[in-house]
Amino acid sequence: MIEKKSTATAIAPETAVLVGIVTDRQSERLSREYLDELAFLTETAGVITKKIFTQKLSSAHPKTYIGTGKILEVKAYVDEHGVDTVIFDDELSPSQLFNLEKQLECKVLDRTSLILDIFAMRARTAYAKTQVELAQYQYLLPRLKRMWTHLERQRGGIGMRGPGESQIETDRRIILDRISRLKMQLKKIDRQMVSQRSNRGGLVRVALVGYTNVGKSTIMNLLSKSDVFAENKLFATLDTTVRKVVFDNLPFLLSDTVGFIRKLPTQLIESFKSTLDEVREADILMHVVDISHPNFEEQMSVVQQTLTDIGAGEKPVYLVFNKIDAYTFVEKDAADLTPRTDKNISLEEYMNSWIAKKNDPCIFISATNKTNVDKLRSDVYRMVAEAQAGRYPFDNFLW
Numbered sequence: 514m515i516e517k518k519s520t521a522t523a524i525a526p527e528t529a530v531l532v533g534i535v536t537d538r539q540s541e542r543l544s545r546e547y548l549d550e551l552a553f554l555t556e557t558a559g560v561i562t563k564k565i566f567t568q569k570l571s572s573a574h575p576k577t578y579i580g581t582g583k584i585l586e587v588k589a590y591v592d593e594h595g596v597d598t599v600i601f602d603d604e605l606s607p608s609q610l611f612n613l614e615k616q617l618e619c620k621v622l623d624r625t626s627l628i629l630d631i632f633a634m635r636a637r638t639a640y641a642k643t644q645v646e647l648a649q650y651q652y653l654l655p656r657l658k659r660m661w662t663h664l665e666r667q668r669g670g671i672g673m674r675g676p677g678e679s680q681i682e683t684d685r686r687i688i689l690d691r692i693s694r695l696k697m698q699l700k701k702i703d704r705q706m707v708s709q710r711s712n713r714g715g716l717v718r719v720a721l722v723g724y725t726n727v728g729k730s731t732i733m734n735l736l737s738k739s740d741v742f743a744e745n746k747l748f749a750t751l752d753t754t755v756r757k758v759v760f761d762n763l764p765f766l767l768s769d770t771v772g773f774i775r776k777l778p779t780q781l782i783e784s785f786k787s788t789l790d791e792v793r794e795a796d797i798l799m800h801v802v803d804i805s806h807p808n809f810e811e812q813m814s815v816v817q818q819t820l821t822d823i824g825a826g827e828k829p830v831y832l833v834f835n836k837i838d839a840y841t842f843v844e845k846d847a848a849d850l851t852p853r854t855d856k857n858i859s860l861e862e863y864m865n866s867w868i869a870k871k872n873d874p875c876i877f878i879s880a881t882n883k884t885n886v887d888k889l890r891s892d893v894y895r896m897v898a899e900a901q902a903g904r905y906p907f908d909n910f911l912w
Contacts, residue, residue: 527560530590532579533602535569546808550775551602551624558631563596578609588617600627607656625652625778632781640702647695648781650688657681717765717900719893720795722820724812725772727803728835731880733769736890760894773819789823796900798830805839831896832875833889838882
């Protein structure tokens with residue numbers, strides 16, 4: 514929510530505190546990385562992060578996610594600084610959400626609802642809006658109870674059904690009907706998109722995949738000479754964009770897809786099924802990686818796991834390490850005996866490391882500065898030509 518100013522008053526941007534936990538399965542380092550990403554998500558939603566809270570627990574508290582003492586600490590900060598929202602780094606159960614809102618006495622969101630809100634804000638086409646709306650209703654359905662807490666005082670005694678509960682049942686039916694209609698609408702659009710894909714002929718399909726905000730849309734613009742929206746924020750692209758590209762009289766289809774992220778809500782994976790079909794039906798996947806990100810290897814693992822989950826794990830992959838212009842390298846002093854970190858490894862070492870050897874073919878580029886883009890084009894041309902020859906060997910023989 515960008516701060517807006519008028520001649521009368523200025524609307525202050527929304528503020529939030531973030532909360533995460535350190536558990537036996539989630540180390541302090543990993544928790545910090547997740548919370549840094551949550552802060553970026555919060556910024557993308559137009560909200561200012563005021564403070565980050567963490568707590569060490571063996572596992573999340575089943576009723577309140579965090580312990581009583583930490584809840585009091587968060588509430589004290591919220592009350593003192595007038596914070597609007599508390600955002601938790603995992604998906605909260607309906608009971609956890611209800612209990613936290615009751616104790617914190619402010620708006621409570623979890624990672625899933627924040628991502629859904631960003632998707633709703635980013636959706637441009639009717640198709641994307643329908644997909645996001647379906648995901649939102651599926652998330653909302655089991656959480657209706659907390660929306661009617663203002664009616665609690667109207668309820669009768671033991672065993673009596675109050676108007677709040679009957680209203681919940683009414684809303685549940687409305688939402689279920691809406692979900693049913695949205696699913697039917699998406700099925701109709703899915704059939705149209707299947708028809709569109711079948712009408713594209715026998716052209717080789719190349720799909721750009723990767724973590725969110727790694728530069729896929731910028732590379733799309735470079736290769737296709739189109740003007741796909743690109744921005745340094747998470748989930749800048751929701752709608753799959755397909756362009757016909759011709760390299761030296763060799764045509765192929767290039768698609769830009771929605772970025773992946775850790776803890777991607779299952780509701781979004783289901784509702785964006787047709788969008789992900791572009792990935793499933795592609796002949797070649799261009800996996801774009803932001804090598805300047807300190808945790809790019811984990812981001813690669815998230816993408817690879819997601820590809821496996823949607824049935825695209827065995828497709829040919831061309832690994833594109835982007836943003837070499839933003840890569841930072843701190844050379845260690847000879848007397849420094851502390852272990853090396855990612856920041857102590859030069860870009861040249863990475864290029865010659867197991868990453869370059871294991872993931873063949875791969876390339877290191879800067880889409881912004883157009884560094885090594887000519888090599889990228891020639892590599893894509895070679896892979897598309899090989900895929901085309903494999904698909905139509907007889908035509909290749911005639912040539």
